[in-house]
Amino acid sequence: MNIINFAHRGASAVCPENTMAAFRRSLELGATGIETDVQMSRDGRLVLIHDEELSRTTTGTGFIKDHTWGELQQLDAGSWFAPEFQGERLPLLEDLLELLQDRDTILNIELKNGVFLYPGMEEKVIALVRAYGLTERVVLSSFNHYSLAYCKSLAPEIRTGILYGEGLYRPWDYAATLHADALHAFHFAVLPEFVTEAAEHGVVYHPFTVNxxxxxxxxxxxxVAGIITDHPDMLAGLLAARGV
Structure with a gap:
């Protein structure tokens, strides 16, 4: 079985996270999957950024939801990481879908709708994934499991992954209640016997964030079926050495 090498927010160890520079670099470093985060602007655009608030990874302040895309695209999203990335901009989901459209890369889109619910986000994400013809290469994940169940009702053909920390009892049984395909567990919550039993129930593991x-x-x-990491080059080397 080919284990998916998910680059966490792109090649976030060597590039500013969730930027096109990070996504492109991850592919050069051997990633076969990319993980990213989606928030929504005030005017309904799907912006790739992890935090609800702007100040950690951009030159902006305040919440994503309170700014229009026109305002957000003026921000610098690279100089916080290193001077050579000055001028890097926030991308939209469309930008990443376009990058991956003609590749076989798997895309894990995390819906960041736990703090703010972003009404309509699920419909917008699914519509774009379908428009780019990527339904078979996308996994939708979230810590908001109500949202995941809703996504599955809207698009049963798109895989979903349940994000959780630890201590979830028989998570493969819980996954069945959401019709979810994968468990995106904090990696310390993943034991070999869990992986085996989940597989027997048709559910795979994509643990995070393994460095x-x-x-x-x-x-x-x-x-496991996939590993989410900040270091796709390290994981690629291990997989190659093991012939998987």
Whole structure:
């Protein structure tokens, strides 16, 4: 089985996270999947940024939801990381879908609708994924499991992944209640016997965020279907060495 090498927010160890520079670099470093985060602007555009608030990764302040796309696209989203990335802009979901449209890369879109619900986000994301013909290469994930259930009702053909921390009892049974396809668990919550039993119930694991090579190797041996990492080059090397 080919294990998906998901670059967490792109190649976020070497580029400013959730920028086109990070996404492009991750592909150069051997990523076979990309994980990104979606928030929504005041005028309904799907912006790729992790935080609800702007100040950590851009030159802006305040919440994404309170700014128009016209305002957001003026911000610098790269100089906080390193001077050479000055001028890097926030991307839209369309930008990443266009980059991946003619590739076989898997895209994990995390809906960041736990703090703000962003009414209409699910419909907008699904419409874009369908418009770009990527329904078979997308996984929708969220910590908002109501949203995941809603996504599945709108688009049963698109895979969904349940994001959670730890302590979820028999998560494969819980996944069945949402008709979810994958468990996006914090990696310390993933044991080999869990991976085996989940697979017997038709559910796969994509643990996050795994940056230690020893832990990567343990999860590869456990049989996970994908690993979310800030270091896709490190994971690519391990997978190549093991022939998986």
């Amino acid at each position: 230690d090579p020893k832990r990567m190797a343990e999860l590869i041996d456990a049989g």
